[in-house]
Amino acid sequence: MQKPSDARFLAGFRQYFEESAHSGNLFVDQLNPSEDKARRLFAEHDLRCTRQRARVYCALDACKSHPTAEELHELVNSGSEACCMSLATVYNTLEALCSAGLCRKIVSTTGSATAARYDADIDEHLHVVTPDGRLIDVPQSVGRQLLDRIAPDDLAHLEREMGVQISRIALQVFASPDSSDPSSA
Numbered sequence: 001m002q003k004p005s006d007a008r009f010l011a012g013f014r015q016y017f018e019e020s021a022h023s024g025n026l027f028v029d030q031l032n033p034s035e036d037k038a039r040r041l042f043a044e045h046d047l048r049c050t051r052q053r054a055r056v057y058c059a060l061d062a063c064k065s066h067p068t069a070e071e072l073h074e075l076v077n078s079g080s081e082a083c084c085m086s087l088a089t090v091y092n093t094l095e096a097l098c099s100a101g102l103c104r105k106i107v108s109t110t111g112s113a114t115a116a117r118y119d120a121d122i123d124e125h126l127h128v129v130t131p132d133g134r135l136i137d138v139p140q141s142v143g144r145q146l147l148d149r150i151a152p153d154d155l156a157h158l159e160r161e162m163g164v165q166i167s168r169i170a171l172q173v174f175a176s177p178d179s180s181d182p183s184s185a
């Protein structure tokens with residue numbers, strides 16, 4: 001279920017794309033901070049900045065709700081019939097962005113449903129998974145405090161025991177169905 005704030009955001013985003021498309025400036029010569037950021041980041045990550053990739057990245061970057069590929073697909077195609085991107089293209093583009101380190105894929109299971117969601121915020125942070133499957137960012141300070149309590153000795157023990165090298169730790173916190181909506185906190 002979409003929260004009102006997401007619905008407002010999507011409406012604003014659609015309007016932006018519609019206006020951009022009508023003015024003929026979509027991702028061409030428009031000075032848009034998000035597009036500039038995309039160009040710079042793509043160059044830094046050695047990923048060719050195609051119009052499709054930039055469009056998917058900018059939509060994801062502007063969207064703080066950790067959308068699924070289906071939600072992004074709807075978003076990038078809204079407002080402009082001329083620019084029609086298939087769901088497979090959105091999936092492939094997201095995979096390319098993830099491989100280049102420009103976004104992160106987060107897979108979580110709520111009930112019997114498993115969903116992959118995407119996050120353009122690649123800074124280390126934790127998520128609360130709501131009962132309806134949404135992801136809410138945990139404030140950096142709170143998440144950091146939680147991760148800092150994991151003892152390095154325990155991690156070293158785990159590495160020895162399992163013969164693996166730990167590169168990063170991802171932690172998901174699942175909200176109980178009885179809790180109030182964490183996104184409204």
Ligand SMILES: [Zn+2]
Binds near residue numbers: 121126127136137
């Ligand atoms: Zn996040």
